[in-house]
Amino acid sequence: MPKEQGRYQLIWQTVKQIPKGRVASYADIAALTGLPGQQRLVGYALHNLPRNSDVPWQRVINAQGKISFPPRTARYRKQKALLEKEGVVFEKGKVDMEKFGVMPWLERMS
């Protein structure tokens, strides 16, 4: 099997592990992938996702709890709808990272 075809493969794997109904920031994914501080790389990897992948890209939002697309665009609405369908709640266009973020969730597990 082909080993690594780029770091984005590793990033995609991490994103796949985000449970349904939770979200992670780009920086969270970078850190969990072992690439701390490389949040821009995460954005790049998701931008280059193949069309029919099973990667839950919608669960990655920015550190402010907001979707990183301009509001009012089709992509923005798509992502928001997918998340709401999973039970993620938006208040004033933002998600409460303490409630829905993976990092606090991981801590509560331990």
Place this chain on the structure above:
DNA sequence: AACGTGACAAGGC
């Protein structure tokens, strides 16, 4: 092989 770019983030005004 240099250069611009990006679905980011944090800090300064």
Place this chain on the structure above:
DNA sequence: AGCCTTGCCACGT
């Protein structure tokens, strides 16, 4: 609250 700057680095030209 916004806008600007800087750090970050793999990829396609």
